[in-house]
Amino acid sequence: SYVLTQPPSVSVAPGQTARITCGGNNIGSKSVHWYQQKPGQAPVLVVYDDSDRPSGIPERFSGSNSGNTATLTISRVEAGDEADYYCQVWDSSSDHEVFGTGTKVTVL
Amino acid sequence: QITLKESGPTLVKPTQTLTLTCTFSGFSLSTSGVGVGWIRQPPGKALEWLALIYWDDDKRYSPSLKSRLTITKDTSKNQVVLTMTNMDPVDTATYYCAHRRVIAAAFNYWGQGTLVTVSS
Numbered sequence: 001s002y003v004l005t006q007p008p009s010v011s012v013a014p015g016q017t018a019r020i021t022c023g024g025n026n027i028g029s030k031s032v033h034w035y036q037q038k039p040g041q042a043p044v045l046v047v048y049d050d051s052d053r054p055s056g057i058p059e060r061f062s063g064s065n066s067g068n069t070a071t072l073t074i075s076r077v078e079a080g081d082e083a084d085y086y087c088q089v090w091d092s093s094s095d096h097e098v099f100g101t102g103t104k105v106t107v108l
Numbered sequence: 109q110i111t112l113k114e115s116g117p118t119l120v121k122p123t124q125t126l127t128l129t130c131t132f133s134g135f136s137l138s139t140s141g142v143g144v145g146w147i148r149q150p151p152g153k154a155l156e157w158l159a160l161i162y163w164d165d166d167k168r169y170s171p172s173l174k175s176r177l178t179i180t181k182d183t184s185k186n187q188v189v190l191t192m193t194n195m196d197p198v199d200t201a202t203y204y205c206a207h208r209r210v211i212a213a214a215f216n217y218w219g220q221g222t223l224v225t226v227s228s
Contacts, residue, residue, distance in 0.1 A: 001171060033214035035155075042204055042221050043155065048214035086155050090212040095168055097145065097157035 002091040004100035011106045018074040020103045022087035025068060030089045032070040034063060038083045046085075047072060074105070082107045110134035112144075112205050112219035119225050120195050126224060130188040130205030137163055137183050141210035144188040146179065148201040149221075156201075161188055162211070197226045 005023040012018040022032060032050050035043035045054050047063040050070065060075045074081055087100035116128035128146070135142060145160040159179040160168040169177050178191045188205060202223045206215035 031212055035215075037155075042218040043215075044218070045214050045216050048216070054216065088155075088157075088214070092212070094171070096171065097160065097168075099147070099155040099157055102154040 002098045004098055006100040006103045009104045012077045013108045018077050020072040020085050022070040022100050027070050028066045032065050033088045034072045035086045036083045079107050110217040114205050114219045114222040121228050124195050126192045126195050128190045132186050137181050143208045145206050146190045148203045150201040195226045200226045
């Protein structure tokens with residue numbers, strides 16, 4: 001089955017840039033979606049189809065995807081960005097959904 | 109405005125069958141491409157996809173749980189129902205339902221989730 005691997009944690013100072021990776025075999029050939037989840041809340045979509053943002057999501061959130069790694073980048077990090085982040089793809093070979101292992105972003 | 113809400117028991121006993129209902133508004137599950145999925149999250153752990161049903165009644169299940177899951181829809185009631193048999197304490201989790209616009213698209217709207225505890 002397809003596996004998506006994320007670093008367990010990323011720490012970043014306010015105003016700096018956080019980069020969260022999502023590794024998967026040839027993930028560059030898939031559409032990657034990213035979700036933000038704050039404690040006690042449902043996930044919220046922040047980036048879809050590798051690099052598009054839903055309405056209402058700040059431009060500080062951006063995504064890229066190539067080769068075996070997709071990346072969610074949060075620029076000018078704010079305290080309110082502290083949350084868990086998950087990547088997700090649809091694996092066409094199995095026709096199943098796959099979520100990443102999740103990354104906790106801590107704002108120092 | 110799309111909304112989804114999960115409902116069902118908060119406590120089930122081991123070996124029992126869990127039935128969860130997702131009641132939604134703002135879209136129709138008879139619209140081409142639309143799907144509703146179930147995703148769960150054990151306390152302190154990652155999201156895990158469980159099942160999906162599409163507008164044409166096509167269904168998909170997590171390979172690891174396929175034998176225990178059934179997903180159905182009632183288009184007239186705007187509901188999707190998930191049943192999971194033979195519940196175990198490891199199935200304790202918050203269960204979410206979510207909307208997707210077309211196949212492979214992101215889950216762009218989520219319910220608030222419902223916590224299900226499995227304990228005797």
